[in-house]
Amino acid sequence: MPALLLLERNLLIYRHTWYLLLAEVLEPMLYQLTIGVGIGQLVGHVPGLDGSGPGGGSTGGIGYSAYVAPALLATAAMNGAMNETTFNMFAKLKLQRVYDSILATPMTVHDVAVGEVCWALLRGVLVTAGFLAVVGAFGLVQSAWILLVIPGAAVVGFAFASVGLAVVTFLRGWADFQFIQLAMLPMFLFATTFYPLGVYPRPVQIAVECLPLYQSIQLIRLPALGEPGPALLVPVVYLLLMGALGLRIALPRMQRMLLH
Amino acid sequence: MATATVRPAAAPPAPHSGPPPALREFGYRLHRYRRTWRGTVVISVANPLLFLAAIGAGLGKLVDRGGSGYLHGGSYVAFFAPGLLAAMAMQTGYIEAAGPVFQAARPQGSYRAAAATSMEPTDILGGHLLFMAFRLALSATAFTAVVAAFGITGPLRALLLVPAATLTGMAFCAPVAAWSVTVTRQARLNGVFRFVLMPLYMFSGTFFSTDQLPGPLQGVVACTPLHQGIALCRSIVAGTATAGGSAMHTGYLAALVLMGWLAARRTFTRRLNG
């Protein structure tokens, strides 16, 4: 599959700059320590999953750290993937013009798009796996179902990498990245990362439930807290559809952008 | 051969005409800012307000339910807001002093053009630092206005918060400018942000009291400029400021500004005249 050759290129580069991945693991780790452990001491226990999961009736709630950790895992997968197809890819498109030389070979725009999404997804999974190891070391693992986090991160990575691919075709300059931040930061802060849905009034709850990061967090949090079940199908379908839509928008636009 | 008509040389400008040299650099920065300020709104205003809403108000609900001892009956958001203000001043200070100074000091940067005129490197430094102080004061004012509007702090205390936050930011600007003018690779700037600034932000008492940290770490954190700035801002909001405590925090931060400025005078001169 020619798209995988792009992965080979990126891996070749990461042989020199693998430490960048460590930096991406560091950020969720800091949040985990500060908010999970630090504020966690102030918060105490989070009451259950507020009925949003199938096992919502569990008594006594869960430790705040254990509540925050899966959300940070989902965010790491999201950021790992989306940074790759927006930030790094913008540089490749506009500054380094990497694709100009690639497209002079039998590789097609389709190969490039699929290759970059695969790579971004892989990075999301790698960052998540690295963070998972840290979470494990903190003793925050609640259940063996937490291993579902890895395929979950792949789905999250696919969804956000594809959307990033569509977004990058709309960017005019570096200044436009602030709009991405303007969308991503509130989503990170409000999509039940740090506190459960129950804090909000019902209309806000519905809005939050529509956010892709909320769905991603559900996909990771439910199994991480030992509550896998058919409810996971909702985020899986949501995220796969979102990824497909992203690709659908991105492909013709990239075609026009690169083959003019 | 070629038609060489010699133009009369322009009269050299009088050395002290116009504003003082440092204000010319300040004017240049201000002129640029008039075109680019929109781009800074997200990072220096929207960003802290979102954190204030999500962590202060949202997560604060859970914290207040827990009823933590050291909040002294106050709400978590009142504890968090001044910490966030100081942390944002640090972040804005770093962003203003790292990237732009590095860019301007490159061989094709704007410092080079300014240094080729009658301006001295120390003038350029002075003008740019002045601009950074302006930026810090502006962001601090916007944030404090919101904090005051929500009744988290009174208007008089809010007036004191702006200079306190600006000073905290400048305690980063001056030393960082002294360093970033010598940097040759952009990646260094990002590295320091990720590995120094982010941990400082997380552990200097922005989100929770440093009393919660293990003993030895408390001592280390107490020495960081961010912790000093947070302590200063927090004591203003909580109304617990004492003359001695405030003098210590202010003196510490002012000393950093002074040392950073002295160091920057040397590094700017060496880089731009070297």
Next chain:
Amino acid sequence: MTEHQGTPLVEAEGLRKVYQPSGFTAVDGIDFALAPGEAFGFLGPNGAGKSSTMRMISCVSPLSGGSLRVLGLDAATRGAEIRARIGVVPQEDTLDEELTVRENLLIYGRYFGLPRAVVRERADRLLEFARLTDKAGEQVSALSGGMKRRLTIARGLVNEPEILLLDEPTTGLDPQARHLLWERLYQLKSEGVSLILTTHYMDEAEQLCDRLVVMDGGRIVAGGTPRELIEAHAGREVLEIRVPPGEQAVTAEKLQGLADRLEPLPDRLLLYTEDGETALAGVHVRGIVPITALVRRAGLEDVFLTLTGRTLVD
């Protein structure tokens, strides 16, 4: 058109390129053909449509009209197959700055689907060819302009192409680097690789091209071997004279009829003639004392000037 030996490697008929949404016509219906083993050049100023033509031949830019066959295949529908068999050296070195010199060749070879062992062996050979063996482990950013250019050419050869396309191969290089590059290109030609190149340097076109077309404003205005073009459009010799500014027009008036053709430029006058020395004597006879006078052989620059009334490099 000159006689072809065998089927042409590249054959364009009425080729057009219109950019959207601006509607700008970069290439406006051109015909040309490349014979096997030939070095074929597009000569013209910036904006003549050379690069657009090259991008269409390398199948990275869809045609807006006409037909284009490369290696007997339709460029509009069989791009990937064509790209597998040609080599491209774009105007700007699109080298992968994040990779080392050798890695650039390795990964590029992989894009062609070549097995790793084959690519490794070719990379070593091409580094030798580009005289970059001792730079193999360096980052691309550490290379000089000439080295980057040679690496880009080496990269374009990694699939052992039947045709090598070079867009402005020596623009921006110092004279020494240019000559080294020309020498490498001669070697390729002698090994049977067909070359297509664009240039706005007439010395380059004269040095490298068996046959060339002159482009201006998206059209081909003339074609043939360098010699044919010069003979047909410029004559044998040129007398260049410089007079004080302001006297240009008067002087041109006085020189009427002295040469086959007279071309006034902003800074000098060009007189096209079969015999430059005789013309110079005529100048003196007419009582004109130029600041400088120079007799030289006519070149492609003169061809272009004659055809378009403009200089090639401004």
